[in-house]
Amino acid sequence: MKLASYNINGISARLPRLLDWLAEAEPDAVALQEIKCETDRFPAAALKEAGWHALVHGQKGFNGVAILSRQPVAEVRRGLPGDDSDEQSRYIEAMVGDVLLAGLYLPNGNPLPGPKFDYKLSWMARLEARAAELMERDTPVVLAGDWNVCPTDHDAARPDMMRGDALFQPESRAAFRRILSQGWTDAIRAARPYADCYTYWDYQAGAWPKNWGLRIDHILLSPAAADRMTDCGIDRETRGAERASDHVPVWVVIS
DNA sequence: ATGGTCGGGAACCGA
Numbered sequence: 001m002k003l004a005s006y007n008i009n010g011i012s013a014r015l016p017r018l019l020d021w022l023a024e025a026e027p028d029a030v031a032l033q034e035i036k037c038e039t040d041r042f043p044a045a046a047l048k049e050a051g052w053h054a055l056v057h058g059q060k061g062f063n064g065v066a067i068l069s070r071q072p073v074a075e076v077r078r079g080l081p082g083d084d085s086d087e088q089s090r091y092i093e094a095m096v097g098d099v100l101l102a103g104l105y106l107p108n109g110n111p112l113p114g115p116k117f118d119y120k121l122s123w124m125a126r127l128e129a130r131a132a133e134l135m136e137r138d139t140p141v142v143l144a145g146d147w148n149v150c151p152t153d154h155d156a157a158r159p160d161m162m163r164g165d166a167l168f169q170p171e172s173r174a175a176f177r178r179i180l181s182q183g184w185t186d187a188i189r190a191a192r193p194y195a196d197c198y199t200y201w202d203y204q205a206g207a208w209p210k211n212w213g214l215r216i217d218h219i220l221l222s223p224a225a226a227d228r229m230t231d232c233g234i235d236r237e238t239r240g241a242e243r244a245s246d247h248v249p250v251w252v253v254i255s
Numbered sequence: 256a257t258g259g260t261c262g263g264g265a266a267c268c269g270a
Contacts, residue, residue: 009270010262034270036263061263108270116269148270202270203260246261246270 001097001254002026005144005217007033007105007200007247011064014245015043019050021238027251028070029096031103033146035064042066059089065103065145067094076100082126090123099225099254100134104145109166117166120148124175131179131220140225140254143184146247147218149176151186155215157198167216185226187219187252188234200247201239208239217250228255 004027008014011032022030035042039058047054047068057078058064067073076093080086090105104127109120134141150167153159162168180186188197198213207213221229231253238248 013262034262062269110270205259207259243261 001028001099002251003028003096003099003101003142003144003219003254004030004249004251005033005103005146005219006030006249007146007217007245009034009036009245009247011035011037011043013243015046017238017241017244019046020241021235021249022050022052022068025235025249025251029073029094029101030068030249031092031101031144032066032068033064033103033105035066036062037064055092055094057089057092059087062088063105064089065092065105067092067101067103069094069096080104080123080126081130083122086123098139100137100139100141102130102134102141102143102145104143104147106146106148108148109169109172112164112166112169117169120166121171121175124172124179128175128179128182131184132182135182135184135222137222138224140228141222142225142252142254143220144250145218146216147176148216149173149218150214150216151176151189151218155197157196157212157214162214167214180220183223184220185223185229187221187226187229187232188215188250190226191229191232197234198236199234199250203246217247219250219252221252225254229253230255
């Protein structure tokens with residue numbers, strides 16, 4: 001089974017590119033981030049026409065996540081537990097076959113210091129708690145999304161330009177490492193330890209043609225899922241399309 | 256060069 005993550009930066013602007021990629025890549029399920037629309041404004045009919053079921057956790061204007069699947073899937077939860085006052089739509093879980101797929105859009109956290117960075121760290125603490133619960137399951141678990149954390153300097157083309165960014169802060173990296181240390185495998189980095197594995201290139205300053213990228217979209221696998229991974233990849237060519245997202249799809253194949 | 260470019264939604268905010 002092929003599972004993917006794709007921050008599409010607006011479903012309305014990106015629907016043609018998304019449909020192109022779905023037809024080409026043929027995932028069984030994909031976690032989408034930054035759909036930037038309310039749940040009832042998601043283009044479910046157009047996707048259904050193309051053969052895709054959708055679970056949507058939307059929000060007007062910002063954020064918003066969804067899980068698309070070839071077969072109908074059972075929603076496990078929407079929203080990250082731990083703060084009932086959190087109104088941002090950033091988290092959804094579903095069973096895809098016997099695999100629990102969690103789709104997440106971790107807060108950016110800029111600027112810092114300030115309330116946005118505090119929210120990022122508190123959200124990561126809540127994610128750490130949920131990940132620990134999921135790790136207790138017998139079934140394979142896949143945590144896929146835009147983590148908005150650049151785990152090491154090797155995951156950036158120009159790390160020294162990013163020192164003040166929330167994605168690079170020691171606190172952000174430590175929180176990501178604490179989750180990994182529960183026993184998760186960072187699929188892409190485990191498979192390609194020394195490669196350039198960027199998943200995001202800023203729209204500004206010609207970042208894409210200069211390959212000034214970051215690796216911030218990650219797929220974490222529980223031990224049961226990691227044992228069954230047969231392939232993984234990054235569809236970086238999608239970044240070169242007209243009206244591309246600033247992120248590209250990341251995927252794993254689980255036998 | 257203290258810039259640059261997108262998306263959402265209709266003036267700025269978020270990234």
